[in-house]
Amino acid sequence: MAAVKYQILSRYYNTNTNNAITNDSSNEYEKDFIFSTIDVSDQITDEIIKGNSPENIKTDMLFSYAGTRIVYPDKDKQQYYCPNLKYPYMIIDTYKRVSFSPWFVVHTCGSLESALEKAKMIVNHIGINNVKLIKVVPFDQKIKIN
Structure with a gap:
């Protein structure tokens, strides 16, 4: 025995x-993404501070890698559009939220x-x-x- x-x-x-990390599923995940080719240092600083704060509900979430993808700027929003570049884009890593604790x-x-x-x-x-x-x-x- x-x-x-x-x-x-x-x-x-x-x-x-x-x-x-409890990965509480009642907290909704909202993706933050800033695509900028102009000076928005105050906005970027605010986002970095918010993202690193212990009060940010995303610090209680778990993610797994989901591959890469191409992201194009939004021409309707000037802060995301650069008229000097003919084909601006970014290749980014993507992640999916894990569904269990x-x-x-x-x-x-x-x-x-x-x-x-x-x-x-x-x-x-x-x-x-x-x-x-x-x-x-x-x-x-x-x-x-x-």
Whole structure:
């Protein structure tokens, strides 16, 4: 008979924002994109500050790479159009939002006592809602559940 193990699972912790990533699907993803060939340094600075803020809901989202594509400027919006260039475009990386909230195995322990001790350390760092302790039992082992 194989031994029972305990696994501690955790959400990914974003060290830039000091928040655990829950990937809450109720937060809608709105893409930001600025295509500019003129001086808009104030607008760019504001977007960079907003994008790096811990309060930005996008810091709680997970994405996967979805390939590259060509982006053309919008001639109807002057800040995106450059009349001096005949064919302006950009080749950009694209990403899709992951549709689930993943959990990662942080530790595997042989006893409940050591698993609880390690789990408490992680809970103190990222919060109880971002840590799970599970019991891993071999499939063929009989378990009595009361």
